[in-house]
Amino acid sequence: MDDIYSWPERIADREGDYLSPDDLQSLIRYALSFQERLDLYQVFQQQELDWIQEVLNQQGSVDTADLSPAQRLLARQLALCLRSVGLSLLMGDPSQLQQWSCGATELYLGLPEALDQLWAVIQGSQQNGPILTDDQRDLLSPYWQTLQAACSSQAPEAESSPPPPVVTEVEPAHSSPEPALTLMEMFV
Amino acid sequence: MSLMFADLLQNTEGRYLHPDELKSLHDYVEGIPKRVRIYQVLQAKESALLDRVIEKFQPMLPNLTRRHGVLAWERCRRDLSMVWRYCCMAMLLNDEDYLRDKLLYWLETILKSFKMRDECKPVYKLMLDSLAHVFTAEESEMIRPYLILAKTMLVS
Amino acid sequence: MTTLQEILQEQILPGHCFSPAYYIRPDIHTGILESRGGYRLAAFPMPLLEALYSGLRYETGQAARVILYNCGRDWGEEFFRRFEDELSRYHNQPLWELPMGILLDALSDLWATHGWGRLTLDFSAGDQGVVQARVRNSGFALAARNSFGPEETSIPREPSGHLESGVLASLFSLLSGRELVCVQTTCESLGADQNRFLIGTAQRLHNCEEWVRKGMLHDEILDRLVATPEGSR
Numbered sequence: 001m002d003d004i005y006s007w008p009e010r011i012a013d014r015e016g017d018y019l020s021p022d023d024l025q026s027l028i029r030y031a032l033s034f035q036e037r038l039d040l041y042q043v044f045q046q047q048e049l050d051w052i053q054e055v056l057n058q059q060g061s062v063d064t065a066d067l068s069p070a071q072r073l074l075a076r077q078l079a080l081c082l083r084s085v086g087l088s089l090l091m092g093d094p095s096q097l098q099q100w101s102c103g104a105t106e107l108y109l110g111l112p113e114a115l116d117q118l119w120a121v122i123q124g125s126q127q128n129g130p131i132l133t134d135d136q137r138d139l140l141s142p143y144w145q146t147l148q149a150a151c152s153s154q155a156p157e158a159e160s161s162p163p164p165p166v167v168t169e170v171e172p173a174h175s176s177p178e179p180a181l182t183l184m185e186m187f188v
Numbered sequence: 189m190s191l192m193f194a195d196l197l198q199n200t201e202g203r204y205l206h207p208d209e210l211k212s213l214h215d216y217v218e219g220i221p222k223r224v225r226i227y228q229v230l231q232a233k234e235s236a237l238l239d240r241v242i243e244k245f246q247p248m249l250p251n252l253t254r255r256h257g258v259l260a261w262e263r264c265r266r267d268l269s270m271v272w273r274y275c276c277m278a279m280l281l282n283d284e285d286y287l288r289d290k291l292l293y294w295l296e297t298i299l300k301s302f303k304m305r306d307e308c309k310p311v312y313k314l315m316l317d318s319l320a321h322v323f324t325a326e327e328s329e330m331i332r333p334y335l336i337l338a339k340t341m342l343v344s
Numbered sequence: 345m346t347t348l349q350e351i352l353q354e355q356i357l358p359g360h361c362f363s364p365a366y367y368i369r370p371d372i373h374t375g376i377l378e379s380r381g382g383y384r385l386a387a388f389p390m391p392l393l394e395a396l397y398s399g400l401r402y403e404t405g406q407a408a409r410v411i412l413y414n415c416g417r418d419w420g421e422e423f424f425r426r427f428e429d430e431l432s433r434y435h436n437q438p439l440w441e442l443p444m445g446i447l448l449d450a451l452s453d454l455w456a457t458h459g460w461g462r463l464t465l466d467f468s469a470g471d472q473g474v475v476q477a478r479v480r481n482s483g484f485a486l487a488a489r490n491s492f493g494p495e496e497t498s499i500p501r502e503p504s505g506h507l508e509s510g511v512l513a514s515l516f517s518l519l520s521g522r523e524l525v526c527v528q529t530t531c532e533s534l535g536a537d538q539n540r541f542l543i544g545t546a547q548r549l550h551n552c553e554e555w556v557r558k559g560m561l562h563d564e565i566l567d568r569l570v571a572t573p574e575g576s577r
Contacts, residue, residue: 011277011281018231024227031218031221034218038210041210052348067348069443073446083204087196087205091193093193096197101360101363101453103450104448104449108445197365198366198369202358202359289372
């Protein structure tokens, strides 16, 4: 597994001094693995649509020509995750992913679970075999785990009920017969 | 890692990098192994460089310890070592802004307020002139722009 | 109709507008700290806030809470304008058309990015005209706690998030289009695990301040509010 840590932090730690031989070695390893990272980044770019499509399909019958507002939001968030992981991988720096936070809406949309599904899809459960090589998967894995850990660390906050307006406005088609009040109606 | 990474991060939020951005990132990263190698030499020969610089600098300021105390030369060497290390890091990162933001803005103010600019002036020239005696041409050329930047901001 | 392909082809996918890495833009050359939308920000040390609290208390006594609440209200109006401008520009959509969940999460992010603590909003009593806000790790409450000198131990303590109450009242007034007030029921400066606020119309929250002063717990106050139908006070 590739060593994964934040460059800005390492460099900040050594300010006014020299980087340690270990740091220099991993900098070289990063540089030498760049082509691999670039290849993987381009796989992300090419596969993004298929992968997200597959996750949405796994969640039930989906009319991809006419997504519901909630599906649209989820798809967008998944793509955003892929792009963030891709960039972190390319830069060899996970700090952006550690900063990721999952809001109540993302929890309500089921983003953490969808990320698990996406990870399974990326690892190649499709009939035409794995898309990534073992090396690519090993390279990617720590970054993906960092994102998932950052996402699920938000979970305790989820005990608070998701705000009802989220339900009505995000997914009008599936809302309960009595729609929740909008903010304006609440204070009549 | 460097300003380039920070800029990329800022400017590419929510999208894939464009081919030209990928190209410049690639070029940057390709240069890393050579920079690491040179960085290691610059580190290993810091003492040799500073020995030479101090040796030539001391006769220029015969009254230094009388005016600034017995530790004056020790402090002078410590400060030069600090400047050198920041220059080395900036070279490694290929990022002049690192040097400016982390050290030079601050040190410039200090030198001005203690009115040390004139006294320190020759030492940066000495450092630049000594490069060729301690390092190969390639190594010297890699670090020179950063030393020139330090000289320009601190004592020019 | 929006296809998946169309969504992913969007040039830039909006994520978290207020995540610190993208939102706060320092410039060491000019000494200016700006937000994503170009609004000037300034970080100031906690002791300054502590000094403002204790100074106000010393100079104005009991009036300090009203002054702070009103400052919070004024601040909230400007804050809302910035929030609306930056969030709608980021999502390329008017604020009112954004899914409410995105809007509320953004508000919570914005709080956290400024170091004011983690804001959580709870609409479970929304049908009764009350929104609950909770803030964990509030910098304002911390400063309030530290602002009391040892000689002030005899002063009766009450929740001290007057600035936050004011800003929340303003924000929700502007979001809902109705004049609302905010009452704080628990406070980290008094040892509570988080700061709880109730937001509603002045008529609805009429007795709340009194109940808080009498030492009623948050849940008791909420139960009472919920049990009292609108207008039958």
